Amino acid sequence: MPQITPQTKGVFVIAATPFAPDGALDMASIDRMIDFYRDAGADGVTILGVMxxxxKLTPEESLSVIRATLTRAGNMPVIVGVSAPGLAAIRDLGLRAMDMGAAGVMVAPPGSLRTNEQIIGYYGHVVEALGPDVPLCLQDFPLVTGVTISPATLGAIFEAHPSVVMLKHEDWPGLSKITTLRKAEAAGRRRVSILCGNGGMFLPEEIRRGADGAMTGFAYPEMMVQVCRLSAAGDHDRAQDVFDAYLPLVRYEQQQGVGLAARKYTLARRGIIASDTQRKPGQALSSEAVAELDFLIRRQERRLAELG
Structure with missing residues:
Protein backbone atom coordinates (compact mmCIF):
# COMPACT_ATOMS: atom_id res chain seq x y z
CA MET A 1 0.00 0.00 0.00
CA PRO A 2 1.50 3.39 -1.00
CA GLN A 3 1.96 5.90 1.81
CA ILE A 4 1.18 9.60 1.81
CA THR A 5 4.11 11.96 1.26
CA PRO A 6 4.70 15.71 1.03
CA GLN A 7 4.05 15.34 -2.73
CA THR A 8 0.63 13.66 -2.40
CA LYS A 9 -1.97 15.31 -4.62
CA GLY A 10 -5.54 14.75 -5.75
CA VAL A 11 -8.82 13.86 -4.09
CA PHE A 12 -9.02 11.82 -0.89
CA VAL A 13 -12.72 11.40 -0.20
CA ILE A 14 -13.77 11.45 3.43
CA ALA A 15 -15.90 8.32 3.72
CA ALA A 16 -19.04 7.93 5.75
CA THR A 17 -19.47 4.91 7.99
CA PRO A 18 -22.53 3.07 6.66
CA PHE A 19 -25.00 1.69 9.18
CA ALA A 20 -28.00 -0.57 8.77
CA PRO A 21 -31.35 0.80 10.02
CA ASP A 22 -30.78 -1.00 13.33
CA GLY A 23 -27.43 0.77 13.81
CA ALA A 24 -25.19 -2.18 12.96
CA LEU A 25 -22.21 -1.70 10.67
CA ASP A 26 -23.14 -2.24 7.02
CA MET A 27 -20.06 -3.94 5.59
CA ALA A 28 -21.60 -4.51 2.14
CA SER A 29 -22.11 -0.77 1.77
CA ILE A 30 -18.46 -0.17 2.66
CA ASP A 31 -17.45 -2.34 -0.29
CA ARG A 32 -19.88 -0.57 -2.62
CA MET A 33 -18.78 2.86 -1.41
CA ILE A 34 -15.08 2.18 -1.94
CA ASP A 35 -15.79 0.81 -5.43
CA PHE A 36 -17.77 3.95 -6.21
CA TYR A 37 -15.02 6.29 -5.03
CA ARG A 38 -12.44 4.45 -7.13
CA ASP A 39 -14.69 4.55 -10.20
CA ALA A 40 -15.31 8.27 -9.62
CA GLY A 41 -11.57 8.88 -9.97
CA ALA A 42 -10.63 9.46 -6.34
CA ASP A 43 -6.93 9.18 -5.57
CA GLY A 44 -7.58 7.85 -2.06
CA VAL A 45 -10.04 7.77 0.82
CA THR A 46 -9.98 8.87 4.43
CA ILE A 47 -11.97 6.97 7.04
CA LEU A 48 -12.97 7.47 10.68
CA GLY A 49 -13.06 11.22 10.47
CA VAL A 50 -15.84 13.51 11.67
CA MET A 51 -18.05 12.36 8.79
CA LYS A 56 -19.76 6.42 17.94
CA LEU A 57 -17.79 3.24 17.14
CA THR A 58 -16.35 0.75 19.58
CA PRO A 59 -12.61 0.03 19.23
CA GLU A 60 -13.47 -3.35 17.69
CA GLU A 61 -15.81 -1.72 15.18
CA SER A 62 -13.16 0.81 14.22
CA LEU A 63 -10.76 -2.02 13.42
CA SER A 64 -13.48 -3.77 11.41
CA VAL A 65 -14.06 -0.64 9.33
CA ILE A 66 -10.32 -0.21 8.75
CA ARG A 67 -9.88 -3.84 7.75
CA ALA A 68 -12.86 -3.87 5.39
CA THR A 69 -11.84 -0.59 3.75
CA LEU A 70 -8.23 -1.58 3.22
CA THR A 71 -9.23 -4.96 1.81
CA ARG A 72 -11.57 -3.37 -0.72
CA ALA A 73 -9.32 -0.43 -1.56
CA GLY A 74 -6.44 -2.58 -2.78
CA ASN A 75 -3.71 -0.19 -3.94
CA MET A 76 -5.79 2.94 -3.39
CA PRO A 77 -4.29 4.79 -0.40
CA VAL A 78 -6.38 4.94 2.78
CA ILE A 79 -5.78 7.50 5.53
CA VAL A 80 -7.21 6.55 8.91
CA GLY A 81 -8.44 9.12 11.41
CA VAL A 82 -7.11 8.21 14.84
CA SER A 83 -7.91 11.34 16.84
CA ALA A 84 -8.67 10.55 20.48
CA PRO A 85 -8.52 12.27 23.89
CA GLY A 86 -5.44 10.30 24.93
CA LEU A 87 -2.16 9.42 23.28
CA ALA A 88 -2.44 5.73 24.19
CA ALA A 89 -5.59 5.37 22.08
CA ILE A 90 -3.98 7.27 19.19
CA ARG A 91 -0.92 5.05 19.34
CA ASP A 92 -2.89 1.80 19.55
CA LEU A 93 -5.28 2.51 16.68
CA GLY A 94 -2.66 4.29 14.59
CA LEU A 95 -0.08 1.51 14.73
CA ARG A 96 -2.66 -1.17 14.15
CA ALA A 97 -3.98 0.72 11.13
CA MET A 98 -0.47 1.03 9.70
CA ASP A 99 0.19 -2.67 10.32
CA MET A 100 -2.94 -3.43 8.26
CA GLY A 101 -1.67 -1.30 5.37
CA ALA A 102 -2.93 2.25 5.91
CA ALA A 103 -1.24 5.02 3.92
CA GLY A 104 -1.05 7.27 6.96
CA VAL A 105 -3.03 8.52 9.92
CA MET A 106 -4.82 11.78 10.64
CA VAL A 107 -4.86 13.51 14.02
CA ALA A 108 -6.79 16.63 15.05
CA PRO A 109 -5.76 18.64 18.11
CA PRO A 110 -7.84 18.24 21.29
CA GLY A 111 -9.92 21.23 22.28
CA SER A 112 -7.96 21.69 25.50
CA LEU A 113 -4.98 23.24 23.69
CA ARG A 114 -4.79 27.00 24.16
CA THR A 115 -1.30 28.26 23.29
CA ASN A 116 1.11 27.83 20.39
CA GLU A 117 3.53 26.06 22.74
CA GLN A 118 0.85 23.58 23.76
CA ILE A 119 -0.06 22.85 20.14
CA ILE A 120 3.57 22.33 19.12
CA GLY A 121 4.19 20.18 22.16
CA TYR A 122 1.09 18.09 21.52
CA TYR A 123 2.13 17.11 18.00
CA GLY A 124 5.59 16.31 19.33
CA HIS A 125 3.94 13.85 21.72
CA VAL A 126 1.84 12.39 18.87
CA VAL A 127 4.92 11.80 16.72
CA GLU A 128 6.72 10.28 19.70
CA ALA A 129 3.79 7.95 20.37
CA LEU A 130 3.43 6.78 16.78
CA GLY A 131 7.10 6.78 15.89
CA PRO A 132 8.90 8.86 13.24
CA ASP A 133 8.08 6.48 10.38
CA VAL A 134 4.28 6.83 10.49
CA PRO A 135 3.12 9.41 7.91
CA LEU A 136 0.92 11.93 9.69
CA CYS A 137 -1.80 14.22 8.39
CA LEU A 138 -2.46 17.18 10.71
CA GLN A 139 -6.15 18.13 10.68
CA ASP A 140 -6.58 21.88 11.07
CA PHE A 141 -10.33 22.30 11.66
CA PRO A 142 -10.86 25.10 14.20
CA LEU A 143 -14.61 25.32 13.52
CA VAL A 144 -14.95 21.89 15.15
CA THR A 145 -11.92 21.55 17.42
CA GLY A 146 -11.92 25.10 18.74
CA VAL A 147 -8.14 25.18 18.26
CA THR A 148 -6.75 27.88 15.98
CA ILE A 149 -3.30 27.06 14.59
CA SER A 150 -1.38 29.93 13.02
CA PRO A 151 0.78 29.45 9.91
CA ALA A 152 3.88 30.06 12.05
CA THR A 153 2.85 27.35 14.50
CA LEU A 154 2.15 24.93 11.66
CA GLY A 155 5.55 25.77 10.22
CA ALA A 156 7.25 25.00 13.53
CA ILE A 157 5.55 21.59 13.64
CA PHE A 158 6.47 20.82 10.03
CA GLU A 159 10.11 21.71 10.59
CA ALA A 160 10.41 19.77 13.83
CA HIS A 161 8.68 16.61 12.62
CA PRO A 162 9.33 15.36 9.06
CA SER A 163 6.73 12.62 9.54
CA VAL A 164 4.02 15.32 9.41
CA VAL A 165 3.71 15.16 5.64
CA MET A 166 0.20 16.50 5.06
CA LEU A 167 -2.11 19.26 6.25
CA LYS A 168 -5.85 18.81 6.07
CA HIS A 169 -6.74 22.45 5.73
CA GLU A 170 -10.20 23.34 7.05
CA ASP A 171 -9.71 26.78 8.48
CA TRP A 172 -12.39 29.24 7.43
CA PRO A 173 -11.65 31.81 6.19
CA GLY A 174 -8.39 30.16 5.30
CA LEU A 175 -7.28 31.12 1.80
CA SER A 176 -4.63 33.48 3.13
CA LYS A 177 -3.25 30.66 5.30
CA ILE A 178 -2.57 28.55 2.18
CA THR A 179 -0.78 31.49 0.55
CA THR A 180 1.33 32.09 3.66
CA LEU A 181 2.32 28.41 3.92
CA ARG A 182 3.32 28.19 0.28
CA LYS A 183 5.35 31.42 0.48
CA ALA A 184 7.23 29.97 3.44
CA GLU A 185 8.07 26.92 1.34
CA ALA A 186 9.28 29.14 -1.48
CA ALA A 187 11.55 30.78 1.08
CA GLY A 188 13.09 27.44 2.04
CA ARG A 189 10.82 25.62 4.47
CA ARG A 190 10.13 21.99 3.55
CA ARG A 191 7.04 21.17 1.55
CA VAL A 192 3.91 19.51 2.88
CA SER A 193 0.89 18.29 0.97
CA ILE A 194 -2.19 20.46 1.51
CA LEU A 195 -5.60 18.88 0.94
CA CYS A 196 -8.67 20.95 1.76
CA GLY A 197 -11.96 20.16 3.45
CA ASN A 198 -15.04 22.21 4.36
CA GLY A 199 -17.17 20.26 1.91
CA GLY A 200 -15.23 21.64 -1.05
CA MET A 201 -16.86 25.05 -0.50
CA PHE A 202 -13.77 26.97 -1.63
CA LEU A 203 -12.03 24.31 -3.73
CA PRO A 204 -11.32 26.32 -6.91
CA GLU A 205 -9.85 29.20 -4.92
CA GLU A 206 -7.89 26.84 -2.66
CA ILE A 207 -6.26 25.15 -5.63
CA ARG A 208 -5.34 28.47 -7.19
CA ARG A 209 -3.77 29.46 -3.87
CA GLY A 210 -1.55 26.37 -3.97
CA ALA A 211 -3.52 23.51 -2.41
CA ASP A 212 -2.82 20.04 -3.78
CA GLY A 213 -6.41 18.81 -3.82
CA ALA A 214 -9.40 17.98 -1.66
CA MET A 215 -10.07 15.83 1.37
CA THR A 216 -13.75 16.09 2.12
CA GLY A 217 -16.94 14.06 1.89
CA PHE A 218 -19.13 15.88 -0.63
CA ALA A 219 -21.61 13.33 -1.96
CA TYR A 220 -20.53 13.94 -5.57
CA PRO A 221 -16.77 13.30 -5.47
CA GLU A 222 -16.67 13.42 -9.26
CA MET A 223 -17.03 17.21 -8.94
CA MET A 224 -13.86 17.42 -6.87
CA VAL A 225 -12.01 15.12 -9.26
CA GLN A 226 -13.02 17.20 -12.27
CA VAL A 227 -12.20 20.52 -10.62
CA CYS A 228 -8.76 19.28 -9.55
CA ARG A 229 -7.94 17.81 -12.96
CA LEU A 230 -9.15 20.82 -14.93
CA SER A 231 -7.29 23.17 -12.60
CA ALA A 232 -4.09 21.13 -12.96
CA ALA A 233 -4.46 21.47 -16.72
CA GLY A 234 -4.81 25.23 -16.37
CA ASP A 235 -8.46 25.34 -17.43
CA HIS A 236 -9.68 27.34 -14.46
CA ASP A 237 -12.75 28.73 -16.24
CA ARG A 238 -14.06 25.26 -17.02
CA ALA A 239 -13.19 24.11 -13.50
CA GLN A 240 -15.25 26.99 -12.11
CA ASP A 241 -18.17 26.16 -14.41
CA VAL A 242 -18.22 22.58 -13.15
CA PHE A 243 -17.91 23.70 -9.53
CA ASP A 244 -20.70 26.25 -9.92
CA ALA A 245 -23.10 23.54 -11.11
CA TYR A 246 -22.66 21.68 -7.82
CA LEU A 247 -22.37 24.72 -5.54
CA PRO A 248 -26.00 24.84 -4.29
CA LEU A 249 -25.69 21.27 -2.99
CA VAL A 250 -22.22 21.93 -1.57
CA ARG A 251 -23.70 24.88 0.31
CA TYR A 252 -26.65 22.86 1.58
CA GLU A 253 -24.38 20.13 2.95
CA GLN A 254 -22.45 22.70 4.98
CA GLN A 255 -25.30 23.32 7.40
CA GLN A 256 -24.28 22.70 10.97
CA GLY A 257 -26.21 19.88 12.58
CA VAL A 258 -27.84 18.41 9.48
CA GLY A 259 -24.90 18.34 7.07
CA LEU A 260 -24.07 14.69 7.70
CA ALA A 261 -27.71 13.70 7.39
CA ALA A 262 -27.92 15.51 4.05
CA ARG A 263 -24.75 13.86 2.82
CA LYS A 264 -25.83 10.38 3.86
CA TYR A 265 -29.26 10.90 2.30
CA THR A 266 -27.65 11.80 -1.03
CA LEU A 267 -25.25 8.85 -0.88
CA ALA A 268 -28.19 6.53 -0.23
CA ARG A 269 -30.25 8.20 -2.96
CA ARG A 270 -27.40 7.47 -5.37
CA GLY A 271 -27.30 3.82 -4.29
CA ILE A 272 -23.80 4.08 -2.83
CA ILE A 273 -24.89 3.12 0.68
CA ALA A 274 -28.02 1.17 1.52
CA SER A 275 -29.33 3.43 4.29
CA ASP A 276 -28.83 7.01 5.45
CA THR A 277 -28.91 5.87 9.09
CA GLN A 278 -26.75 7.72 11.60
CA ARG A 279 -25.95 6.37 15.01
CA LYS A 280 -27.51 8.31 17.85
CA PRO A 281 -27.12 11.08 18.67
CA GLY A 282 -27.77 12.24 15.15
CA GLN A 283 -30.20 14.67 13.59
CA ALA A 284 -32.53 13.20 10.97
CA LEU A 285 -33.75 15.14 7.95
CA SER A 286 -37.24 16.56 7.94
CA SER A 287 -39.55 15.93 5.00
CA GLU A 288 -38.98 19.56 4.00
CA ALA A 289 -35.21 19.04 3.93
CA VAL A 290 -35.57 15.91 1.80
CA ALA A 291 -37.71 17.84 -0.67
CA GLU A 292 -35.11 20.63 -0.79
CA LEU A 293 -32.30 18.15 -1.50
CA ASP A 294 -34.28 16.45 -4.24
CA PHE A 295 -34.99 19.85 -5.81
CA LEU A 296 -31.32 20.84 -5.75
CA ILE A 297 -30.20 17.51 -7.19
CA ARG A 298 -32.68 17.76 -10.07
CA ARG A 299 -31.46 21.26 -10.88
CA GLN A 300 -27.86 20.10 -10.62
CA GLU A 301 -28.47 17.26 -13.07
CA ARG A 302 -30.10 19.66 -15.51
CA ARG A 303 -27.22 22.12 -15.31
CA LEU A 304 -24.62 19.40 -15.79
CA ALA A 305 -26.45 18.22 -18.89
CA GLU A 306 -26.32 21.79 -20.23
CA LEU A 307 -22.57 21.91 -19.58
CA GLY A 308 -22.08 18.64 -21.42
Whole structure:
Protein backbone atom coordinates (compact mmCIF):
# COMPACT_ATOMS: atom_id res chain seq x y z
CA MET A 1 0.00 0.00 0.00
CA PRO A 2 1.50 3.39 -1.00
CA GLN A 3 1.96 5.90 1.81
CA ILE A 4 1.18 9.60 1.81
CA THR A 5 4.11 11.96 1.26
CA PRO A 6 4.70 15.71 1.03
CA GLN A 7 4.05 15.34 -2.73
CA THR A 8 0.63 13.66 -2.40
CA LYS A 9 -1.97 15.31 -4.62
CA GLY A 10 -5.54 14.75 -5.75
CA VAL A 11 -8.82 13.86 -4.09
CA PHE A 12 -9.02 11.82 -0.89
CA VAL A 13 -12.72 11.40 -0.20
CA ILE A 14 -13.77 11.45 3.43
CA ALA A 15 -15.90 8.32 3.72
CA ALA A 16 -19.04 7.93 5.75
CA THR A 17 -19.47 4.91 7.99
CA PRO A 18 -22.53 3.07 6.66
CA PHE A 19 -25.00 1.69 9.18
CA ALA A 20 -28.00 -0.57 8.77
CA PRO A 21 -31.35 0.80 10.02
CA ASP A 22 -30.78 -1.00 13.33
CA GLY A 23 -27.43 0.77 13.81
CA ALA A 24 -25.19 -2.18 12.96
CA LEU A 25 -22.21 -1.70 10.67
CA ASP A 26 -23.14 -2.24 7.02
CA MET A 27 -20.06 -3.94 5.59
CA ALA A 28 -21.60 -4.51 2.14
CA SER A 29 -22.11 -0.77 1.77
CA ILE A 30 -18.46 -0.17 2.66
CA ASP A 31 -17.45 -2.34 -0.29
CA ARG A 32 -19.88 -0.57 -2.62
CA MET A 33 -18.78 2.86 -1.41
CA ILE A 34 -15.08 2.18 -1.94
CA ASP A 35 -15.79 0.81 -5.43
CA PHE A 36 -17.77 3.95 -6.21
CA TYR A 37 -15.02 6.29 -5.03
CA ARG A 38 -12.44 4.45 -7.13
CA ASP A 39 -14.69 4.55 -10.20
CA ALA A 40 -15.31 8.27 -9.62
CA GLY A 41 -11.57 8.88 -9.97
CA ALA A 42 -10.63 9.46 -6.34
CA ASP A 43 -6.93 9.18 -5.57
CA GLY A 44 -7.58 7.85 -2.06
CA VAL A 45 -10.04 7.77 0.82
CA THR A 46 -9.98 8.87 4.43
CA ILE A 47 -11.97 6.97 7.04
CA LEU A 48 -12.97 7.47 10.68
CA GLY A 49 -13.06 11.22 10.47
CA VAL A 50 -15.84 13.51 11.67
CA MET A 51 -18.05 12.36 8.79
CA UNK A 52 -17.27 8.76 9.68
CA UNK A 53 -18.92 9.13 13.11
CA UNK A 54 -15.75 7.69 14.63
CA UNK A 55 -16.61 8.55 18.27
CA LYS A 56 -19.76 6.42 17.94
CA LEU A 57 -17.79 3.24 17.14
CA THR A 58 -16.35 0.75 19.58
CA PRO A 59 -12.61 0.03 19.23
CA GLU A 60 -13.47 -3.35 17.69
CA GLU A 61 -15.81 -1.72 15.18
CA SER A 62 -13.16 0.81 14.22
CA LEU A 63 -10.76 -2.02 13.42
CA SER A 64 -13.48 -3.77 11.41
CA VAL A 65 -14.06 -0.64 9.33
CA ILE A 66 -10.32 -0.21 8.75
CA ARG A 67 -9.88 -3.84 7.75
CA ALA A 68 -12.86 -3.87 5.39
CA THR A 69 -11.84 -0.59 3.75
CA LEU A 70 -8.23 -1.58 3.22
CA THR A 71 -9.23 -4.96 1.81
CA ARG A 72 -11.57 -3.37 -0.72
CA ALA A 73 -9.32 -0.43 -1.56
CA GLY A 74 -6.44 -2.58 -2.78
CA ASN A 75 -3.71 -0.19 -3.94
CA MET A 76 -5.79 2.94 -3.39
CA PRO A 77 -4.29 4.79 -0.40
CA VAL A 78 -6.38 4.94 2.78
CA ILE A 79 -5.78 7.50 5.53
CA VAL A 80 -7.21 6.55 8.91
CA GLY A 81 -8.44 9.12 11.41
CA VAL A 82 -7.11 8.21 14.84
CA SER A 83 -7.91 11.34 16.84
CA ALA A 84 -8.67 10.55 20.48
CA PRO A 85 -8.52 12.27 23.89
CA GLY A 86 -5.44 10.30 24.93
CA LEU A 87 -2.16 9.42 23.28
CA ALA A 88 -2.44 5.73 24.19
CA ALA A 89 -5.59 5.37 22.08
CA ILE A 90 -3.98 7.27 19.19
CA ARG A 91 -0.92 5.05 19.34
CA ASP A 92 -2.89 1.80 19.55
CA LEU A 93 -5.28 2.51 16.68
CA GLY A 94 -2.66 4.29 14.59
CA LEU A 95 -0.08 1.51 14.73
CA ARG A 96 -2.66 -1.17 14.15
CA ALA A 97 -3.98 0.72 11.13
CA MET A 98 -0.47 1.03 9.70
CA ASP A 99 0.19 -2.67 10.32
CA MET A 100 -2.94 -3.43 8.26
CA GLY A 101 -1.67 -1.30 5.37
CA ALA A 102 -2.93 2.25 5.91
CA ALA A 103 -1.24 5.02 3.92
CA GLY A 104 -1.05 7.27 6.96
CA VAL A 105 -3.03 8.52 9.92
CA MET A 106 -4.82 11.78 10.64
CA VAL A 107 -4.86 13.51 14.02
CA ALA A 108 -6.79 16.63 15.05
CA PRO A 109 -5.76 18.64 18.11
CA PRO A 110 -7.84 18.24 21.29
CA GLY A 111 -9.92 21.23 22.28
CA SER A 112 -7.96 21.69 25.50
CA LEU A 113 -4.98 23.24 23.69
CA ARG A 114 -4.79 27.00 24.16
CA THR A 115 -1.30 28.26 23.29
CA ASN A 116 1.11 27.83 20.39
CA GLU A 117 3.53 26.06 22.74
CA GLN A 118 0.85 23.58 23.76
CA ILE A 119 -0.06 22.85 20.14
CA ILE A 120 3.57 22.33 19.12
CA GLY A 121 4.19 20.18 22.16
CA TYR A 122 1.09 18.09 21.52
CA TYR A 123 2.13 17.11 18.00
CA GLY A 124 5.59 16.31 19.33
CA HIS A 125 3.94 13.85 21.72
CA VAL A 126 1.84 12.39 18.87
CA VAL A 127 4.92 11.80 16.72
CA GLU A 128 6.72 10.28 19.70
CA ALA A 129 3.79 7.95 20.37
CA LEU A 130 3.43 6.78 16.78
CA GLY A 131 7.10 6.78 15.89
CA PRO A 132 8.90 8.86 13.24
CA ASP A 133 8.08 6.48 10.38
CA VAL A 134 4.28 6.83 10.49
CA PRO A 135 3.12 9.41 7.91
CA LEU A 136 0.92 11.93 9.69
CA CYS A 137 -1.80 14.22 8.39
CA LEU A 138 -2.46 17.18 10.71
CA GLN A 139 -6.15 18.13 10.68
CA ASP A 140 -6.58 21.88 11.07
CA PHE A 141 -10.33 22.30 11.66
CA PRO A 142 -10.86 25.10 14.20
CA LEU A 143 -14.61 25.32 13.52
CA VAL A 144 -14.95 21.89 15.15
CA THR A 145 -11.92 21.55 17.42
CA GLY A 146 -11.92 25.10 18.74
CA VAL A 147 -8.14 25.18 18.26
CA THR A 148 -6.75 27.88 15.98
CA ILE A 149 -3.30 27.06 14.59
CA SER A 150 -1.38 29.93 13.02
CA PRO A 151 0.78 29.45 9.91
CA ALA A 152 3.88 30.06 12.05
CA THR A 153 2.85 27.35 14.50
CA LEU A 154 2.15 24.93 11.66
CA GLY A 155 5.55 25.77 10.22
CA ALA A 156 7.25 25.00 13.53
CA ILE A 157 5.55 21.59 13.64
CA PHE A 158 6.47 20.82 10.03
CA GLU A 159 10.11 21.71 10.59
CA ALA A 160 10.41 19.77 13.83
CA HIS A 161 8.68 16.61 12.62
CA PRO A 162 9.33 15.36 9.06
CA SER A 163 6.73 12.62 9.54
CA VAL A 164 4.02 15.32 9.41
CA VAL A 165 3.71 15.16 5.64
CA MET A 166 0.20 16.50 5.06
CA LEU A 167 -2.11 19.26 6.25
CA LYS A 168 -5.85 18.81 6.07
CA HIS A 169 -6.74 22.45 5.73
CA GLU A 170 -10.20 23.34 7.05
CA ASP A 171 -9.71 26.78 8.48
CA TRP A 172 -12.39 29.24 7.43
CA PRO A 173 -11.65 31.81 6.19
CA GLY A 174 -8.39 30.16 5.30
CA LEU A 175 -7.28 31.12 1.80
CA SER A 176 -4.63 33.48 3.13
CA LYS A 177 -3.25 30.66 5.30
CA ILE A 178 -2.57 28.55 2.18
CA THR A 179 -0.78 31.49 0.55
CA THR A 180 1.33 32.09 3.66
CA LEU A 181 2.32 28.41 3.92
CA ARG A 182 3.32 28.19 0.28
CA LYS A 183 5.35 31.42 0.48
CA ALA A 184 7.23 29.97 3.44
CA GLU A 185 8.07 26.92 1.34
CA ALA A 186 9.28 29.14 -1.48
CA ALA A 187 11.55 30.78 1.08
CA GLY A 188 13.09 27.44 2.04
CA ARG A 189 10.82 25.62 4.47
CA ARG A 190 10.13 21.99 3.55
CA ARG A 191 7.04 21.17 1.55
CA VAL A 192 3.91 19.51 2.88
CA SER A 193 0.89 18.29 0.97
CA ILE A 194 -2.19 20.46 1.51
CA LEU A 195 -5.60 18.88 0.94
CA CYS A 196 -8.67 20.95 1.76
CA GLY A 197 -11.96 20.16 3.45
CA ASN A 198 -15.04 22.21 4.36
CA GLY A 199 -17.17 20.26 1.91
CA GLY A 200 -15.23 21.64 -1.05
CA MET A 201 -16.86 25.05 -0.50
CA PHE A 202 -13.77 26.97 -1.63
CA LEU A 203 -12.03 24.31 -3.73
CA PRO A 204 -11.32 26.32 -6.91
CA GLU A 205 -9.85 29.20 -4.92
CA GLU A 206 -7.89 26.84 -2.66
CA ILE A 207 -6.26 25.15 -5.63
CA ARG A 208 -5.34 28.47 -7.19
CA ARG A 209 -3.77 29.46 -3.87
CA GLY A 210 -1.55 26.37 -3.97
CA ALA A 211 -3.52 23.51 -2.41
CA ASP A 212 -2.82 20.04 -3.78
CA GLY A 213 -6.41 18.81 -3.82
CA ALA A 214 -9.40 17.98 -1.66
CA MET A 215 -10.07 15.83 1.37
CA THR A 216 -13.75 16.09 2.12
CA GLY A 217 -16.94 14.06 1.89
CA PHE A 218 -19.13 15.88 -0.63
CA ALA A 219 -21.61 13.33 -1.96
CA TYR A 220 -20.53 13.94 -5.57
CA PRO A 221 -16.77 13.30 -5.47
CA GLU A 222 -16.67 13.42 -9.26
CA MET A 223 -17.03 17.21 -8.94
CA MET A 224 -13.86 17.42 -6.87
CA VAL A 225 -12.01 15.12 -9.26
CA GLN A 226 -13.02 17.20 -12.27
CA VAL A 227 -12.20 20.52 -10.62
CA CYS A 228 -8.76 19.28 -9.55
CA ARG A 229 -7.94 17.81 -12.96
CA LEU A 230 -9.15 20.82 -14.93
CA SER A 231 -7.29 23.17 -12.60
CA ALA A 232 -4.09 21.13 -12.96
CA ALA A 233 -4.46 21.47 -16.72
CA GLY A 234 -4.81 25.23 -16.37
CA ASP A 235 -8.46 25.34 -17.43
CA HIS A 236 -9.68 27.34 -14.46
CA ASP A 237 -12.75 28.73 -16.24
CA ARG A 238 -14.06 25.26 -17.02
CA ALA A 239 -13.19 24.11 -13.50
CA GLN A 240 -15.25 26.99 -12.11
CA ASP A 241 -18.17 26.16 -14.41
CA VAL A 242 -18.22 22.58 -13.15
CA PHE A 243 -17.91 23.70 -9.53
CA ASP A 244 -20.70 26.25 -9.92
CA ALA A 245 -23.10 23.54 -11.11
CA TYR A 246 -22.66 21.68 -7.82
CA LEU A 247 -22.37 24.72 -5.54
CA PRO A 248 -26.00 24.84 -4.29
CA LEU A 249 -25.69 21.27 -2.99
CA VAL A 250 -22.22 21.93 -1.57
CA ARG A 251 -23.70 24.88 0.31
CA TYR A 252 -26.65 22.86 1.58
CA GLU A 253 -24.38 20.13 2.95
CA GLN A 254 -22.45 22.70 4.98
CA GLN A 255 -25.30 23.32 7.40
CA GLN A 256 -24.28 22.70 10.97
CA GLY A 257 -26.21 19.88 12.58
CA VAL A 258 -27.84 18.41 9.48
CA GLY A 259 -24.90 18.34 7.07
CA LEU A 260 -24.07 14.69 7.70
CA ALA A 261 -27.71 13.70 7.39
CA ALA A 262 -27.92 15.51 4.05
CA ARG A 263 -24.75 13.86 2.82
CA LYS A 264 -25.83 10.38 3.86
CA TYR A 265 -29.26 10.90 2.30
CA THR A 266 -27.65 11.80 -1.03
CA LEU A 267 -25.25 8.85 -0.88
CA ALA A 268 -28.19 6.53 -0.23
CA ARG A 269 -30.25 8.20 -2.96
CA ARG A 270 -27.40 7.47 -5.37
CA GLY A 271 -27.30 3.82 -4.29
CA ILE A 272 -23.80 4.08 -2.83
CA ILE A 273 -24.89 3.12 0.68
CA ALA A 274 -28.02 1.17 1.52
CA SER A 275 -29.33 3.43 4.29
CA ASP A 276 -28.83 7.01 5.45
CA THR A 277 -28.91 5.87 9.09
CA GLN A 278 -26.75 7.72 11.60
CA ARG A 279 -25.95 6.37 15.01
CA LYS A 280 -27.51 8.31 17.85
CA PRO A 281 -27.12 11.08 18.67
CA GLY A 282 -27.77 12.24 15.15
CA GLN A 283 -30.20 14.67 13.59
CA ALA A 284 -32.53 13.20 10.97
CA LEU A 285 -33.75 15.14 7.95
CA SER A 286 -37.24 16.56 7.94
CA SER A 287 -39.55 15.93 5.00
CA GLU A 288 -38.98 19.56 4.00
CA ALA A 289 -35.21 19.04 3.93
CA VAL A 290 -35.57 15.91 1.80
CA ALA A 291 -37.71 17.84 -0.67
CA GLU A 292 -35.11 20.63 -0.79
CA LEU A 293 -32.30 18.15 -1.50
CA ASP A 294 -34.28 16.45 -4.24
CA PHE A 295 -34.99 19.85 -5.81
CA LEU A 296 -31.32 20.84 -5.75
CA ILE A 297 -30.20 17.51 -7.19
CA ARG A 298 -32.68 17.76 -10.07
CA ARG A 299 -31.46 21.26 -10.88
CA GLN A 300 -27.86 20.10 -10.62
CA GLU A 301 -28.47 17.26 -13.07
CA ARG A 302 -30.10 19.66 -15.51
CA ARG A 303 -27.22 22.12 -15.31
CA LEU A 304 -24.62 19.40 -15.79
CA ALA A 305 -26.45 18.22 -18.89
CA GLU A 306 -26.32 21.79 -20.23
CA LEU A 307 -22.57 21.91 -19.58
CA GLY A 308 -22.08 18.64 -21.42
Missing amino acids: GEAP
